[in-house]
Every structure is written in structure tokens, then in C-alpha cells.
Amino acid sequence: MEHIDMLVDWSRAQFALTALYHWLFVPLTLGLTFIVAIMETIYVKTGDEWWKKTTKFWMTVLAINFAIGLATGIIMEFEFGTNWSNYSWIVGDIFGAPLAIEGLMAFFMESTFFAVMFFGWDKVSKKMHLLSTWLVAIGSNLSALWILVANGWMQHPMGMRFNPDTARNEMQNFWDVLFNPNAVNKFLHTVSSSYVLASLFVIGVSAWYLLKRREVKFAKRSIIVAASFGLLASLYSISTGDQSAYQVAQTQPMKLAAMEGLYKGENRAGIVAFGILNPKKKPGDDHDPFLMKVEIPGALSFLGYHDLQAFVPGVDDLLYGNEKHQIAAIQKKIDEGKIAVAALKAYKEAKKSGNKQRAKAALERFRAHEKYLGYGYLKKPEDAVPNIALTFYSFHTMVGLGTWFLILLILTLYYTMINEIEKKRWVLYAALWSIPLAYVAHEMGWIVAEVGRQPWAIQDLLPVGMAASNLASTSVMITFWLFAILFTGLLIAEVKIMTTQIKNGPEEH
Amino acid sequence: MTGLFKRIWLFYFEGFRSMKIGKKLWLLIAIKLFLLLVVIKWLFFPNILETHFNSDTQRSEYILEYLTQPKE
Structure with missing residues (x-):
């Protein structure tokens, strides 16, 4: 038993580590592609070569982030097969379809439009190049959509039916899975907050130039675009955050609590x-x-x-439980879950022995209780409570930082518009130091989403303890440290290459 | 048709050749993909259900057995 608990803990830690590191690279790509596309649009509209230079610099920064982040998510796909093989089997095509679409889209986008965007400056027309840049922005964001559809389904499973013969969830309605309100809100909140992060990144780097009294025109133009884009994204992010909280209240009340x-x-x-x-x-x-x-x-x-x-x-x-508000106690759900597990077992045995009547009765019993199936694997009601301190502090840190970002975006936009930004050195320092804070806010958001829904791998249907593969916990522990070293190395490489490029400035890329 | 392929080839070839920072990035990508897809995947990440069972029927049976024999 202790071995299983350790195994599940290490498997969760390993997945959390890879997901959190992967997410250090993704949001900047999601947001910077749009910022670059906006800058290039201004260049094509005005014909001003300054905007071309500005666009090319931020495109180089995007390329560094993209190259280093590329394929960091693939480890999670390995982990599904190794550490979470039971889960991977049970989710079936619900997970397979969105991930396959994401893989195909990413491949075609990255090998064609990304190439045109980087290599095509003097080889295709201005308009074709601009179209490619916009398609990279839209394509990379659509890639995120499919991943978040899969995640949204885990938080609020719908559009499927569990097949007791194959032990897999089978998709009944693709559109229900795609337009799952949890997935839609998660996607909109994730991408809009990624735009805020990318805007803060551009503003922070530009603030550094202004503090050094370098590249002043370039920095101010970058701030105008990033702060305008970031401000709109920030306001939208507040609205999508509100919608996400509403969804959580309806479908994951324990997480909200x-x-x-x-x-x-x-x-x-x-x-x-x-x-x-x-x-x-x-x-x-x-x-x-x-x-x-x-x-x-x-x-x-x-x-x-x-x-x-x-x-x-x-x-x-x-x-x-709370009788007045008709809330059932977890123990009642555990009892129902145990009936579902027993009915599934009876169905399996009746089928094996060829007793159709018994199989039919067992299946009916299973269907009547299957929505509590996952509770049947909990040992005690308290197992249904997530880590409250981690969820609470992560949520409040995210919200606090989100509020600060809104204020900062207003300040930077205002002072740049009235041409006072260079004199407001405290705003420039605040902008510079808000770059790491934006990453902190993003990681906190994922901790709220994932820690807050524990113990579930699939909400109410499969707890993490049943989702994990039966491996030696020491091998999971070894790979945890391997990844920690690999990802830290990648992060150091990114920061080093990125800072060198930024120090070189927009003249050199 | 051959002309089209040649143009596509030259587009990528000249693009890669004229890169400055890109060369460093491609080297990094190559090292990373080698580590991820060859070393780590090969050494540590066999797909358990793929390697332990020969058919989907066997995999279903294993998972059903697992789901109906909860650990106490």
C-alpha cells in the first residue's frame, strides 16, 4: 500500500514537473505570435522600415522561445503511456482525437507557415508573408485549443459513454466534447492570460532598454503595441476568469471551496x-x-x-452532506461507487460464464450508479478533499498578480502615450520585474486547476490512484530527477540565448 | 513539378544557410530531440499496455480486472 502511495505521488510529481516546465515556454509563444503579427500588419500598412526591424527582432525572440520549448510537451505523451497507462486506456478516443488533431496541425503549421515567416522575408510578397505570420499566430493558438479540450474533458467529462466490455470511454458526440463549457472557458482564459504574459515580456524587455537609454524609439513602439494588446487581453482574461469560476462552482464545487x-x-x-x-x-x-x-x-x-x-x-x-441544501455526503457517493464497481465485476463474470440474464441485470445496475464510479475507489470521504493550502494560496497569488498586471499595463500605456515613460523609472523597474511574476501567475493558475481537482484524474470517475501504472516507484523517482536536470538545462540555455539576443538589440538578429 | 520541388528545397536550404542565431537553435533542437526521443524514450518510457499485451482484448481484460479488484 505504501509502495502504491509513493508510486502515485512520484508519478504525479513527475507529471507536474514536466507540465510546469512545458508551460514556461508555451504562453510566450501563444501571445508573442499575435504581437509580432500586429507589428508586421503596421509595417505592411505604413511601409515604415522601423516597424519591419521591430517585427524582426521580436520574431527572433519568438524563434528562440519556440525552439527551446519545442517538444517539451512530448514527455507528457510518453508519461501517459508509461506512468498513466490505465488512465490512457480508459480515456480512449476522447483524448486520442484532440491530441491527434493537435499533432497534425502543429506539424503542418510549423513546417510550412513558420518557415515562410522566418525565411520568406525577401522571397514572398509582403502580403503573403503577413498572411503566414497571422496563420502561425492562429495555428499555434488552435493547437492549444485541442490540448485544453482534452484537459477540460478531464475536469468535466461529457459527450462520452463508458463501455464495460472494453473498459474505455467512447465518444458519443464530438461537439459536446469540443464545446464542453469547461473546455471553452479554460481555452479562452488560458490564451488571454498568455497574451498578457507575452505583453508583459515585451514591455519588460523594452523597459530594460529604456532604463539603459538604448533603442528608445524601438522600445516605445514595442510598449505601445504590447500594452494596448495586453490591456485588452487582461480585461478579457478577467471576464473569462469569472466564467471559469462560474463553471467550477457548477461542476467542481469542492475545488471552489x-x-x-x-x-x-x-x-x-x-x-x-x-x-x-x-x-x-x-x-x-x-x-x-x-x-x-x-x-x-x-x-x-x-x-x-x-x-x-x-x-x-x-x-x-x-x-x-447538507440536507437543507440537498447536498449528498461523500460517504453516500462512495457507497454508490462501490455498487457500481461490484456491478461492473458481476457483469464481467456473467459475460464470461455466458449468463446473459445476469449480465443484463448487472449492466443495468452499473448504469444506475456509474456516475459515482470513481468514488468507489476512495478509502474514506476525506480523500475527496484536495490540498486546500496549496489551492488557496495559488489562487490568491494568481488573482493578486493579475490585478497588478492590469494596473501596470494601464500605467505603461498611459505614460508611453503622453511620452513620459522614460522619466518614470519606477514604472520601468516594475515592468522589468513583472516578467518573472507573469510566469509565476501562470504556473499558479495551473496549480489551481490541477491540484484543486484532486483526487480525480477524471472528475468523479477515476481517481489518480487508479489511473497510475503499476511501476517501481524508484524508476519514476529517477526519471523525475532526470527531467528536472534536462528541463533546468533547457531553461538555462533559453535564458542565456535570449538575454544575449536582447543585449545585442534589434540591430543584430 | 520538379521545378516546384526544387524551389521548395531551395527555400528551406537557403533559409537555413542564411540563419545566424538559428544555427545555434537547430543544434539545441537536435540535441534535445536526441535526448528525448532516443535516450529517454528508449531507456525509460516503454508503453506498458503496448509491451505487456498482444491485443486490445487482453488490454481490456487487464484494465477491467484492475478496475473491479480495488486495492484495499
């Missing part, structure tokens, strides 16, 4: 603007969940249910 450290549900529930969790607090006890907090009354009810007076269930309500 963990995000806010809410143990006892209440009407007119507030959002904690700032708070320190009580480390002694456990579900079901009488300790105060917070050592201190500053709360905005009613905000969580509004965020989760678009109603200031709405009841938001807390961890204890979801865990032990």
Missing part, C-alpha cells in the same frame, strides 16, 4: 481578498479556518452563482 478556504458553506459568501490559513484546521473540526482574513462580502456567491445571496457549499457541506 478549496480555492477560497471555505469550510462551512454560507449564503452571501465572501471572497478572501487577503488571508492566512490556520495550519491546524482539518475538515469537520471546530478550528477557525483562518488566522486572519480580509473579506469582500457576497463576492464568492456572485462569482460562483451570479447571485449575491446564493449559498456556496463549503468543504464540510460537500464532505458530510
Whole structure:
């Protein structure tokens, strides 16, 4: 048992490590492709060679990030086969179809339009080149769509039916999977926040030039484009974040409770603007969940249910049930899940022995309880609670930084528009130091999404403990450290090549 | 048709040849892909269900057995 717990922990740690490192490269590509496309559009419209030079510099930065990030996601695909083979089998074509589309799109986009974008400056017409740049931007964002559709399905499975003969989920409706509200919101929130990150990156680098009193015209033009784009993206990101929270409230209420450290549900529930969790607090006890907090009354009810007076269930309500609000206790779901597991077993055995009548009855019993199948594998109700401290602090760090980015984008745009940005050195320093903060906010977002939905690999249907392959935990541990070394090496290479290129400036690329 | 292929070939060939920082990046990509696809994939990442079973029927049976015999 201890071996299995260690194996699952190391497998999760390994997947988290590869996903978090992979995500260091992706958002800059998603956003910078659009910023570059906007800059090139201005060049084609005005014919101003300065814009061409500006576009080419940021395109080189994009190329560095793209080259180093390329294929870092492939390790996760290996891990599906090795560490999560049970999961990979059970998700079946739900995961296979989006990932295959993503692979094909990425291949065609990268080998054709990317090449035209980088090699084609003097070989194709201006308009053809511009079209290729826009197609790279759109294509790379569509690639992200398919990955996030797969992730959205894990958070809120729909459009499929579990086949008890093959032990696989089979797609019933492709459009339900594609337009899963969780996936749509996740995609929009992820890409819009990636645009914010890329904008902050461009502004931060430009701020560094201004602090060094170099490349002033280039830096100001870059800030104007990036801050305008980033400001729009930031406002949109707030709206998609609101929609994501609404979705979480409907489909993953335990995650919402963990995000806010809410143990006892209440009407007119507030959002904690700032708070320190009580480390002694456990579900079901009488300790105060917070050592201190500053709360905005009613905000969580509004965020989760678009109603200031709405009841938001807390961890204890979801865990032990709440009759008044008709919330079933987890133990009841565990009991139902165990019936589903037993019915699946009976169905398998009846089929093997050729008893059609028994098989039919067992299948009917399974269908009646299958929506709680995953709960049948939990040992105790408390296993359904994610790590509250990690979810809470990650969520609040992300939201706090997101608010700061909005202020920073307004400041940089305003001071650049009135031609005062060079004098506001504190804004320039703040912009420079906000580059790493943008990455922190992004990684925190993924921690909220993934840690907050634990213990589920597929929400309510498959806990991570059942999704993992039966491997030796030591081999998973060894590969964890191997990846840590490999990815750290790649990150150092990226930072070194990138900083050298930035120091060389737009004249040299 | 041959002319088209030649133009495509020259497009890529001259593009790669005229790169400055790109050469360093391609070297990095080559090393990375070798590490990922040859060393790591070959040494550490066999697909368990692919290597341990010969058919989808066997794989289904294994997973069903696993799902219906929960670990206590």
C-alpha cells in the first residue's frame, strides 16, 4: 500500500514537473505570435522600415522561445503511456482525437507557415508573408485549443459513454466534447492570460532598454503595441476568469471551496481578498479556518452563482452532506461507487460464464450508479478533499498578480502615450520585474486547476490512484530527477540565448 | 513539378544557410530531440499496455480486472 502511495505521488510529481516546465515556454509563444503579427500588419500598412526591424527582432525572440520549448510537451505523451497507462486506456478516443488533431496541425503549421515567416522575408510578397505570420499566430493558438479540450474533458467529462466490455470511454458526440463549457472557458482564459504574459515580456524587455537609454524609439513602439494588446487581453482574461469560476462552482464545487478556504458553506459568501490559513484546521473540526482574513462580502456567491445571496457549499457541506441544501455526503457517493464497481465485476463474470440474464441485470445496475464510479475507489470521504493550502494560496497569488498586471499595463500605456515613460523609472523597474511574476501567475493558475481537482484524474470517475501504472516507484523517482536536470538545462540555455539576443538589440538578429 | 520541388528545397536550404542565431537553435533542437526521443524514450518510457499485451482484448481484460479488484 505504501509502495502504491509513493508510486502515485512520484508519478504525479513527475507529471507536474514536466507540465510546469512545458508551460514556461508555451504562453510566450501563444501571445508573442499575435504581437509580432500586429507589428508586421503596421509595417505592411505604413511601409515604415522601423516597424519591419521591430517585427524582426521580436520574431527572433519568438524563434528562440519556440525552439527551446519545442517538444517539451512530448514527455507528457510518453508519461501517459508509461506512468498513466490505465488512465490512457480508459480515456480512449476522447483524448486520442484532440491530441491527434493537435499533432497534425502543429506539424503542418510549423513546417510550412513558420518557415515562410522566418525565411520568406525577401522571397514572398509582403502580403503573403503577413498572411503566414497571422496563420502561425492562429495555428499555434488552435493547437492549444485541442490540448485544453482534452484537459477540460478531464475536469468535466461529457459527450462520452463508458463501455464495460472494453473498459474505455467512447465518444458519443464530438461537439459536446469540443464545446464542453469547461473546455471553452479554460481555452479562452488560458490564451488571454498568455497574451498578457507575452505583453508583459515585451514591455519588460523594452523597459530594460529604456532604463539603459538604448533603442528608445524601438522600445516605445514595442510598449505601445504590447500594452494596448495586453490591456485588452487582461480585461478579457478577467471576464473569462469569472466564467471559469462560474463553471467550477457548477461542476467542481469542492475545488471552489478549496480555492477560497471555505469550510462551512454560507449564503452571501465572501471572497478572501487577503488571508492566512490556520495550519491546524482539518475538515469537520471546530478550528477557525483562518488566522486572519480580509473579506469582500457576497463576492464568492456572485462569482460562483451570479447571485449575491446564493449559498456556496463549503468543504464540510460537500464532505458530510447538507440536507437543507440537498447536498449528498461523500460517504453516500462512495457507497454508490462501490455498487457500481461490484456491478461492473458481476457483469464481467456473467459475460464470461455466458449468463446473459445476469449480465443484463448487472449492466443495468452499473448504469444506475456509474456516475459515482470513481468514488468507489476512495478509502474514506476525506480523500475527496484536495490540498486546500496549496489551492488557496495559488489562487490568491494568481488573482493578486493579475490585478497588478492590469494596473501596470494601464500605467505603461498611459505614460508611453503622453511620452513620459522614460522619466518614470519606477514604472520601468516594475515592468522589468513583472516578467518573472507573469510566469509565476501562470504556473499558479495551473496549480489551481490541477491540484484543486484532486483526487480525480477524471472528475468523479477515476481517481489518480487508479489511473497510475503499476511501476517501481524508484524508476519514476529517477526519471523525475532526470527531467528536472534536462528541463533546468533547457531553461538555462533559453535564458542565456535570449538575454544575449536582447543585449545585442534589434540591430543584430 | 520538379521545378516546384526544387524551389521548395531551395527555400528551406537557403533559409537555413542564411540563419545566424538559428544555427545555434537547430543544434539545441537536435540535441534535445536526441535526448528525448532516443535516450529517454528508449531507456525509460516503454508503453506498458503496448509491451505487456498482444491485443486490445487482453488490454481490456487487464484494465477491467484492475478496475473491479480495488486495492484495499
